[in-house]
Amino acid sequence: MTDRTLYLVTCGAPLASRVEDGVRAARERGWNPYVLPTDAALPWLAEQDLVGVPVLVGNRAPGEPRRTPKADAVAxxxxxxxxxxxxxxxxxxxxxxxxxxxxxxxxIPIAAVPFAKHDLAGHPAWTASLAVLRYMGVHIVDPHDGSTSSLEPLSSGTGECVAENLRWDWVLNLLNVA
Structure with missing residues (x-):
């Protein structure tokens, strides 16, 4: 067991279907992963084998102790x-x-894989938000090829194909994984 904690936040898009692979890759690199899904991601997790992986949903109750150790990195x-x-x-x-x-x-080190189609990626808030996150040191990873210097929006109907071809080392290599 390791003492390095990785929070794996996942949102509701086809790439969430690869969380199980991400957990496995993180563990192989010595991370202790915790999955933090958005509500929209929950259906994508239903068929995945996440037994033994803490999947944290919702805020903790008043007086409830912390549910996770402090994160060393976030994906x-x-x-x-x-x-x-x-x-x-x-x-x-x-x-x-x-x-x-x-x-x-x-x-703390953060790597993020944006997943948006052309119409949403064309909205000015998208470009502004990416700039803010990059300014704050977030590694933005293109889901098509792992590039951190450019980001291509998804073409409609390609989400599953792009998700299938994602390599988790594109993300984990950015988090100072030994």
């Missing part, structure tokens, strides 16, 4: 239009967004 795979914009704006109205906002403020 956001995928981050959708809604979550990415809320995160960059500092909107902390869900458990995953609260965690993301706190991680950004703490300046």
């Amino acid at each position: 956001v795979v995928p981050t959708t239009f809604n979550t990415l914009n809320a995160w960059a704006n500092g909107t902390a109205n869900t458990y995953p967004l609260t965690v993301l906002c706190a991680a950004l403020g703490s300046r």
Whole structure:
């Protein structure tokens, strides 16, 4: 067992179907992963084998102790239009967004894989939010090829194919994994 904690935040898009693979890859690299899904991601997790992996849903109750150790790094795979914009704006109205906002403020290593089609990626809030997150040190990873210097929106109907071809090392290599 390791003492390095990785929060794996996942949003509701086809790439969420690969969380099980991400958990396995993280463990192979010595991370102790915790999955923090948005409500929209839950259906994508239903058929995955996440037995033995803490999947944290909802805020903790008043007086309830912390459910996780402090994160050493965060991977956001995928981050959708809604979550990415809320995160960059500092909107902390869900458990995953609260965690993301706190991680950004703490300046721990973060890698995010945006997943948005052309129409949403063409909205000015998307470009502004990406700029804010990059400014704060978030590694933005293109889901098509792992590039951190460019980001291509998804073409309609290609989400499953793009998700299938994602390599988790594109994300984990950015988090100072030994």
